[in-house]
Structure formats: structure tokens, C-alpha cells
Amino acid sequence: DTGVSQNPRHKITKRGQNVTFRCDPISEHNRLYWYRQTLGQGPEFLTYFQNEAQLEKSRLLSDRFSAERPKGSFSTLEIQRTEQGDSAMYLCASSLGGVSEVYGYTFGSGTRLTVV
Amino acid sequence: QKEVEQDPGPLSVPEGAIVSLNCTYSNSAFQYFMWYRQYSRKGPELLMYTYSSGNKEDGRFTAQVDKSSKYISLFIRDSQPSDSATYLCATTSGNTGKLIFGQGTTLQVKP
Numbered sequence: 001d002t003g004v005s006q007n008p009r010h011k012i013t014k015r016g017q018n019v020t021f022r023c024d025p026i027s028e029h030n031r032l033y034w035y036r037q038t039l040g041q042g043p044e045f046l047t048y049f050q051n052e053a054q055l056e057k058s059r060l061l062s063d064r065f066s067a068e069r070p071k072g073s074f075s076t077l078e079i080q081r082t083e084q085g086d087s088a089m090y091l092c093a094s095s096l097g098g099v100s101e102v103y104g105y106t107f108g109s110g111t112r113l114t115v116v
Numbered sequence: 117q118k119e120v121e122q123d124p125g126p127l128s129v130p131e132g133a134i135v136s137l138n139c140t141y142s143n144s145a146f147q148y149f150m151w152y153r154q155y156s157r158k159g160p161e162l163l164m165y166t167y168s169s170g171n172k173e174d175g176r177f178t179a180q181v182d183k184s185s186k187y188i189s190l191f192i193r194d195s196q197p198s199d200s201a202t203y204l205c206a207t208t209s210g211n212t213g214k215l216i217f218g219q220g221t222t223l224q225v226k227p
Contacts, residue, residue: 004159031213040124042204042217043160056212091159095213105213107159 002026004108006092012114013082020078021111025094029106032075034067035091036060037110043091049075050097082115089113119143122205122218131227135192139205139218142186146207146216149181151190154202154220163203164190195225 005024013019025032030051035043046065047057051072061067064082069075079086089110122139129135137151148167152160164179166172172179180189188205205218 033213033215035215040219042120042122042206042220043215044217045214048212048214056214093159097213105162105215107161109157109159112157 004092004094004106006090006108006111008111009109010112010114012116015084015115016081018078018080019082019113020076021090021092021113023075023077023092023094023108025074025092026106029094029096030072031095031097032069033093033095033105034075034077035093037089037091038087046077046090079113082113084115087113087115117142118219119216120205120207120218122221124219124221126222126224128224128226129195131195131197131225133195133225135190135195135199135223135225137190137192137203137205137221137223139188140186141188141207141216143207143209143216144183144186145209148208149179149188150206150208150215151177151179151188152204152206152217154204156201160204195223197225197227200224 007022033048034046037043049069064080067077091110093107095105120141150165151163154160166181169183176193178191202220202222204220206215
């Protein structure tokens with residue numbers, strides 16, 4: 001499978017717990033993006049990495065959220081002290097960057113988070 | 117006001133119909149325009165992309181961009197039940213690759 005892989009596919013957690021999601025991008029892609037999608041809405045940008053450097057963070061990414069991409073390979077997104085409002089689908093995408101980006105942008109199937 | 121506006125539908129059409137999906141956007145800096153298709157519990161997949169104004173055709177799908185009116189359209193000819201999905205318009209200035217999505221339109225094509 002050469003696509004973007006996300007794990008777990010579904011996570012149910014109690015309010016106040018910490019959760020961590022993992023994204024494995026397409027191996028030659030140097031850009032990696034995280035988006036959040038709530039029911040009935042389009043994906044909203046959270047943050048992106050160029051290799052291991054985190055270059056932009058949305059104001060949606062509160063202090064409880066942290067993302068890493070050690071060594072420019074896989075990435076993790078951690079949410080601390082989860083709240084019910086964090087319930088959403090968290091999507092990861094990767095791309096080569098540059099002009100080819102807009103058509104080489106590949107999404108994973110997402111991790112669905114439910115906070116109870 | 118959202119940067120990209122899209123009617124969420126739902127839109128229900130009979131098989132074989134021509135479907136028209138539309139979005140408007142507010143930022144004239146946007147240069148690249150995309151349409152994604154998303155099936156239930158899956159990530160979005162790219163259908164079409166267009167740079168600046170103009171038309172682009174790919175099989176049964178035609179994408180149109182009118183930058184003067186900030187209007188994006190996707191036409192689906194001879195619609196099939198397998199086209200039933202949520203269709204998301206998206207745009208970017210092209211500098212960072214960060215995509216701005218519309219709300220998505222849910223389409224159902226009935227056999």
C-alpha cells in the first residue's frame with residue numbers, strides 16, 4: 001500500500017484523557033498536513049510540516065494540541081485533556097510540495113475521534 | 117463569512133442526470149481550484165484541479181472557474197449511482213499548499 005496511512009481508524013476516549021494519532025505519509029513526500037473535519041463540514045487546516053519543520057499552525061490548534069514529525073517521516077498529533085468539542089475526523093495528507101502539490105496531494109482515511 | 121461557500125445540499129438526482137455543483141470564494145489571491153470527492157468514512161480524493169480561470173474536462177466531469185465572479189463549478193454528465201458522495205471544492209494561493217475547503221455538497225444519484 002503506497003497511500004497515506006493513519007492509525008487508529010477510530011478512537012473513543014473519555015473527556016480529559018490524552019490521545020495520540022499517527023500518520024505515515026507517502027515515502028517520497030516531504031510535506032505533511034493535518035486537517036480536522038467535523039460532521040457536515042469541509043476539512044479545516046490545522047498544521048503542516050516541511051520535512052521535520054513545522055511551518056504553520058492554525059489558530060484552531062490550541063495549546064492542548066501538539067504535532068511532531070521526527071526525522072521528517074511519520075507524524076503524530078496529540079490532544080491533551082480532550083473535550084467533547086474535539087470529536088471529529090482528523091485527516092492527514094502528504095505532498096511533494098512545489099507546483100505539483102495541488103494535484104499530488106493525497107489524504108489518508110482519517111482517524112475518527114469520539115470524546116464521551 | 118467563510119472564505120469558501122458551498123451549498124451543503126443534499127442534492128438528489130436520477131441516474132443519467134447532469135449535476136451542477138457550485139462554490140463561491142472571497143479571496144482574489146486564490147489561484148488553484150480543486151474538486152474532491154469523499155465517500156462516507158473515507159478521506160477526500162482529488163477529482164479535478166484548475167489553475168486560474170477556464171474550463172477543464174476529464175471524462176464525465178467538467179470543472180469551471182470564473183475568477184471575475186469568484187465562482188467555481190463542477191458538472192457531472194450521465195451521473196451514476198457510484199457518483200453518490202460528498203463533493204468538496206477547495207482552493208489555495210499555492211504558496212504553502214494549505215487548502216481552504218467549502219462545506220461540501222452531498223449528492224445522491226438514484227438508480
